[in-house]
Amino acid sequence: MTKLTLGSHPYLLGFEQLERLLERNAKSGNEGYPPFNIEQTSERGYRITLAVAGFSEDDLAITVEDRQLVIRGRQRDDDDTRVFLHRGIAARQFQRSFVLADGVDVAGAEMENGLLHVDLERAEPEKVVQTIAIKTQ
Structure with a gap:
């Protein structure tokens, strides 16, 4: 079974950047x-x-x-x-x-x-x- 991400969902076109922002913020070390x-x-x-x-x-x-x-x-x-x-x-x-x-x-x-x-x-x-x-x- 593949993991469903924002960028791969068929109704969320162009949201790959949002997914990258969420990942970057999670890794920011705050x-x-x-x-x-x-x-x-x-x-x-x-x-x-x-x-x-x-x-x-x-x-x-x-x-x-x-x-x-x-x-x-x-x-x-x-x-x-x-x-x-x-x-x-x-x-x-x-x-x-x-x-x-x-x-x-x-x-x-x-x-x-x-x-x-x-x-x-x-x-x-x-x-x-x-x-x-x-x-x-």
């Missing part, structure tokens, strides 16, 4: 750090909020690579003169990835009280009706 929320802010708006306490704007990078939103954080520990008696706050790096649907774009990002807010907008889809001519032979 762990539980940093914690995040995703909320719908309007009919076409979304907001991803990451808890990035201890990170400054310079420590964070937000990119969109091949319809994938990638948020990276890397703290710089430049001060070698500090002597820690206990270090419970780790200066660890992270990478969080979110797959964006076609038509969803990053509208902006802001930091507020240790939270990084990334706003997304979904464009209004164009309603297109196409008439196909039937050729006779």
Whole structure:
């Protein structure tokens, strides 16, 4: 018996890319750090909020690579003169990835009280009706 996938189903033509995106997201290695929320802010708006306490704007990078939103954080520990008696706050790096649907774009990002807010907008889809001519032979 063969495995039925999105790309092989007879009614789902052209969805091979969706299957590849799901596989890529499953392999992206997102762990539980940093914690995040995703909320719908309007009919076409979304907001991803990451808890990035201890990170400054310079420590964070937000990119969109091949319809994938990638948020990276890397703290710089430049001060070698500090002597820690206990270090419970780790200066660890992270990478969080979110797959964006076609038509969803990053509208902006802001930091507020240790939270990084990334706003997304979904464009209004164009309603297109196409008439196909039937050729006779």
